[in-house]
Amino acid sequence: MEWKGRRQSSNVEDQRGASPGGLGGGPFGRGGGFRIPTGGGGMRRAGGGLSFGTIIFLVILYFILKAMGIDMLQVLEGGPVNMPGFEQSDGSQAPRGSAEEEEMKAFMATVLAETEDTWNGIFQAGGEQYEEPKLVLFNGAVQSACGFAQAASGPFYCPGDRKVYLDMSFFEELAQKFDAAGDFAQAYVLAHEVGHHVQNLVGVLPKFNQMRQRMSEAEANQMSIRVELQADCFAGIWGKYTEQKGLLERGDLEEALNAATQIGDDTLQKRMQGYVVPESFNHGTSEQRMKWFKRGFDSGRMSDCDTFSGSV
Structure with missing residues (x-):
């Protein structure tokens, strides 16, 4: 990139x-x-x-x-x-981190700026104003409005304070443990979390959190999959706008699709325990995650990211 x-x-x-x-x-x-x-x-x-x-x-x-x-x-x-x-x-x-850490920080700040440009433009075109999220960089552990979290939790978005939290050591794990190296794979992770912020602004997350109180665990997992896949689709929309700016290099799209594949529920469970339990999925399979990111990337339209109608 x-x-x-x-x-x-x-x-x-x-x-x-x-x-x-x-x-x-x-x-x-x-x-x-x-x-x-x-x-x-x-x-x-x-x-x-x-x-x-x-x-x-x-x-x-x-x-x-x-x-x-x-x-x-x-x-x-x-x-x-x-x-x-x-x-x-x-x-x-x-x-004062190492030169490598400071470059990663600069990269994340640049990707965040690109998501701001994308979503500011989309919201303005719809007559709305986009509220930009904050990106919190931490190491080890952090306190958010959603509670105390450790690096092992992975990157996350907190609707309570409208911030994305990221321990940059996750990217080393992404490359070494999940075989998903590359700067655009890293950018996809941030764009996915920003996708959750967009969901929060348009009312998807508040509605889901309200509905979840009345759902069984199995029902909540199924709804969570749809929420996560829409965030993947929104990340793909950002990727589309990034491509239109001429910022993508050869292999970037493949890096993002590979990352989506490597963090699918089925792939993660096979790697961790050798078998899959579909009832416990809450982010989507590798095929689903890759499909919805690609749909957003190909379309560039929020209307094509409706994961709540029909099958996913």
Whole structure:
């Protein structure tokens, strides 16, 4: 994909290196996590005062941290912490990653910008305004409006805060574990999650979440497949507009179709357990995912992405 030198989206929040505090409902419990002692849980003697030895220790610790670039007085006053190896932007800390990581970040920001151009144009043509989603980059774990998630969860979209969450280490797994390498395969993953955002804006996700409360697990799985396949189709629409801009290179479309194949429910289950359980499918088979991405790519029209009528 020809992407270098093109506009990068400003809707990127880099939370790599940040601690996912306030993990309500997560493994640390509501409001858990680590904090700086502020008196109640500090280092106190039984008599209520600090010992001379403790004071000396704290003074030494202060100057050691100061030498490392950490001003504990600023921390205690509620200010930001500038950790070595981190750079600050818009009040948030972001690690200085390797050159490869920074290039991946630039690529994701460029792909996000291309999805913005695509969907802004489509919505405007229909007399509507497109609300652009945020892309949150994290590593390890993250707290979202949908709850606490780890990298193992894979990329996801949260309707509650209208953000796409992505641990970029997923792409290494995509290439090595799922045999789906290539920049357009990576772009497809992001475009699919943005497709969920589009579904949220047009009312598909709210309706599904409402209906799911009254469904059995089997019924919810079947409806989930239709939701996921429509997101694949919407990703294909973005691919169509990208092709029209002349940004696709030889083999790009095949990369996306291969990625869709490799993450189909049947293919994943065969790889993980050696057999498939169709009743447990909730994203669609490899054939279905490839079919609906290709339909969106060939058509470029949202009206051709109706996965809720008839068979899929």
